[in-house]
Amino acid sequence: MIKKKLAIVGIVGVPANYGGFETLVEYLLELLPKFYDITIYCQSQSYPKKMDTYKGAKLEYLNLKANGVQSVIYDSVSLWKSITGFDYILILGVSGAITIPMIRPFTKAKIVTHIDGLEWRRDKWGPFAKRFLKFSESLAVKYSDAVISDNKHIYDYVKKEYEKSSHLIAYGANHANYVNPIPYKKKYAFITSPYIFTVCRIEPENNIETQLRVFSENELSIPYVIVGNWSASEYGMKLYEKYSTKKNVILYNPIYASEELNVLRSNCHYYLHGHSAGGTNPSLVEAMYLGLPIIAFGVNYNRETTFNQAIYFNDSNELLEQIIRLEEFDRESMSRDMYKLARKNYSWKAINKKYVKMLKSL
Numbered sequence: 001m002i003k004k005k006l007a008i009v010g011i012v013g014v015p016a017n018y019g020g021f022e023t024l025v026e027y028l029l030e031l032l033p034k035f036y037d038i039t040i041y042c043q044s045q046s047y048p049k050k051m052d053t054y055k056g057a058k059l060e061y062l063n064l065k066a067n068g069v070q071s072v073i074y075d076s077v078s079l080w081k082s083i084t085g086f087d088y089i090l091i092l093g094v095s096g097a098i099t100i101p102m103i104r105p106f107t108k109a110k111i112v113t114h115i116d117g118l119e120w121r122r123d124k125w126g127p128f129a130k131r132f133l134k135f136s137e138s139l140a141v142k143y144s145d146a147v148i149s150d151n152k153h154i155y156d157y158v159k160k161e162y163e164k165s166s167h168l169i170a171y172g173a174n175h176a177n178y179v180n181p182i183p184y185k186k187k188y189a190f191i192t193s194p195y196i197f198t199v200c201r202i203e204p205e206n207n208i209e210t211q212l213r214v215f216s217e218n219e220l221s222i223p224y225v226i227v228g229n230w231s232a233s234e235y236g237m238k239l240y241e242k243y244s245t246k247k248n249v250i251l252y253n254p255i256y257a258s259e260e261l262n263v264l265r266s267n268c269h270y271y272l273h274g275h276s277a278g279g280t281n282p283s284l285v286e287a288m289y290l291g292l293p294i295i296a297f298g299v300n301y302n303r304e305t306t307f308n309q310a311i312y313f314n315d316s317n318e319l320l321e322q323i324i325r326l327e328e329f330d331r332e333s334m335s336r337d338m339y340k341l342a343r344k345n346y347s348w349k350a351i352n353k354k355y356v357k358m359l360k361s362l
Contacts, residue, residue, distance in 0.1 A: 006036040006359070007082035007109070010075050010092035012066045013042025014054050017256050019201075020171065020282035021092040021116070027172050029055035031352035036088070036359070041078035069129075071095040083107040088359055090114070094133060097140035104143060110362040113140040114148040115158070115166075116279060138162070145362055151279035153300040167358045170280045170305075172348030173289035179263035188264065190250070195223045196295075196323070197268035199261065199283050200275065202228040202236035207274030207297055209239060210316045216246035218320060222269065225250045227261065266290045270311075270326065273302060280305050285346045291339035293331045295322055309337045 016022035033056030043066040075096020147166040149155040215224040230240040271287040296302040298312035313319040
């Protein structure tokens with residue numbers, strides 16, 4: 001059987017060491033190479049040691065930046081490089097979507113765009129960037145052969161905004177594992193006592209400052225631990241400078257070693273998820289798979305992902321109230337519910353099968 005050829009565009013690259021889309025591709029490579037010849041476009045500077053192939057996929061390196069404003073150029077160049085020789089092009093995110101109408105006359109490939117969350121609504125973007133991203137999103141939906149939504153709320157939005165059905169495919173989480181805390185007790189003295197934990201990018205729409213303020217300005221008996229990319233932006237650096245010396249708050253820079261990150265996650269008393277924008281967030285479904293009781297910002301995306309089974313807050317006062325009354329909640333029951341929901345809805349095997357089914361439907 002001759003395999004059809006699939007190009008994947010829009011990520012920093014694999015092996016994954018950056019974010020959600022990279023992790024998605026990492027685990028799609030568990031099954032997809034059995035059905036397709038895959039080429040993945042990667043950011044050269046992130047991979048000093050170049051590999052020709054990885055998990056059965058061919059890697060192509062571009063000497064361009066994959067993030068920020070330059071992602072538009074990075075994604076666009078990747079798209080032009082994939083117009084011939086491929087049966088499918090999977091685009092992750094809408095940064096380079098302005099190029100889709102341009103390449104359509106030159107390619108026979110079926111184009112699939114995963115629109116991520118509603119990127120144009122994120123607080124980190126200025127007015128011009130927001131307009132550009134909304135325009136890119138509209139082009140992606142109009143000119144792609146298929147659109148992927150990773151959350152029911154995004155699916156409903158695409159249906160209402162563009163009168164187009166998308167493929168509802170979430171995100172897998174069963175790569176997150178429990179790690180025994182005892183060997184790490186010397187490094188993380190708090191790890192065998194109750195603490196609340198967050199891992200995320202340090203961006204305004206993740207409500208980091210709201211959460212830090214609640215823990216640092218109130219007499220709470222439980223510490224708050226955050227792992228994030230504090231030095232990646234002026235916003236993050238200011239927060240770090242302001243809160244890193246406050247009592248009851250422990251801040252760490254990014255941890256890429258999965259076992260070390262998992263030991264901090266899997267042993268927390270509650271997982272705090274402040275994201276207010278996006279679709280199905282990877283760190284949230286991973287927390288669910290670890291069976292962590294969850295306190296989440298009460299937007300539709302988070303409620304959909306957790307099936308309304310978490311604890312929710314909408315501002316600093318509500319967050320403070322929820323933390324004060326944590327002992328009133330049935331933590332063990334919530335933990336069991338999160339794990340059951342994650343096993344049923346967020347396993348990589350099921351996600352892989354949905355991608356294969358979606359591509360075959362084209």
